[in-house]
Amino acid sequence: MALSDDPIIWQQFREGDEEAFATIYRQHVQTLFRYGMSLQADGDFIQDCIHDVFVEIWIKRQRVGDTDSIKYYLIKSLKNRIFNQLGRQQRQPPAGEFGTDVAALSTPSYEEEWIRGEDEHVLLERLARYLDRLPPRQREALQLRFFEDLDYQQVADILSVNQQSAYNLIFRALEELRRHLLSGLLGAFLGLFCEIV
């Protein structure tokens, strides 16, 4: 779950303790920044949104609820803020994980480089960069689960889906990653095999 002293700090913050507020800011600002940047790569805009989130929770501190995980609470608030600012037209459809953006995946041919037998290290680096090109919701789910260490239920809440869908999203993201590890036919065959299993 969260840092074990989260409930204490959160309680102090709700009682108006400015030091607790500063601690919360210091502990989470980098996490919020890199998460925000993964949704919208505009540093100034993300800083503005982080500003708004902290101002809002301070003003509403007596009305905010309990939380076991401040990180989860802040990530969720930041996401709401970002999408409110970006406006309706850009908001992701809530059930987006079913219609993943296949076009976004037909990026440079890692398979060809693979066949050319490139240095393993170089290939891994390219794959890591490939994570950035996953369909946005898959990438977001993967980041929250593996990089930010939230549990499946928290990931599901942030993505506004149920826990099973969050699990599926991550599973599919891993499958996409895997597809790029394999060359042509063999990959397709194993992919099919896995769908059946």
Add this chain to the structure above:
Amino acid sequence: MQPYEQYSFGDFLNDSYFLNSTLNPSDETERFWANWLQQHPDKHPLWQEAHRAVLALDQGQAQYQTRHLAEAQVNGLWARIQQTTAAPQPQVFNKVYRNPWRMPRRWAIAASVAAFLLLSGLGVYYWRLATPGLTEQHTAYGQTQTLQLPDGSVVTLNANSTLRYTDDWQQGTERNVSLDGEAFFEITHLKSNARFVVHTGKLDVVVLGTKFNVNTRRNLTRVTLKEGKVQLNNLSNQQSLVMNPGETVEWSALRPTLAKKAVRAERYAAWTEKRLVFENTPLPEVAQMLEDTFGLTVKIDNPGLTNKTLSGEISLENEQILLQALHDLYGIEISRQGNTIILR
């Protein structure tokens, strides 16, 4: 749990033993997988893909974490937030006038005095219950601090680190602190055998009396034991592990299973003596240390340097001396613009 031969690709990536043995292989894990692969040769391609995917995720996490705000930006943003919250927020009080239930003035005064007494009584009572005196120590960039805990134990906090604990340590009860950053602990053994616990997110370090270093920077928790014995409790999978002197154990969300590695423990505690010890340490790791300790932004502007490793010892007295030493000892060209350091 199902046997590995029935695992899908996704199952492998959610299996902590598999994750850990890929990122932190040991003789034991190598033997286990070699043996398993021999028995299930048909699973070799699937296993290998999963293996590569874990390595790619590991690199992905490293790259993901390179997006961050410089210290000056963090401070600037905080100043802006404070400015906004300090401005008056008048809208809260304006609505009272429209209240149709307005009372005669005398009654209003009497009621508010009664309410004040009642609320302040409750407030004091609640405050006593809720805050058992939390102490927080925070060090700035470039600063270390040594402090003594209520039980006589000594903690040295490295730069940009926070230690929190409640003051009400009673005889014979468990002593709890939580750490964000890096610290070296010298724990006093009490006659009551009361445990001492360092909480770091999902990893608890449980001690009787001993000297050890804990580093929780960059989503990675690393515990290095110098003397005595500690037990690690992994809250994410209920795993427990006892450490011996000279061992280090790492934990991160990506490698949640704990595994030991033998190290020279002095190297991990050298910062307490204002020294830095490198042992084939990759330059990017040195750059991260500079960022964590001094709040600098360090860029490596020469691809050849990312593979360079450093060995030796230099003083950590201040960043200027350290940068000078990096230049003199390792021939690295260093230029500086404000808080950004460029290594060439």
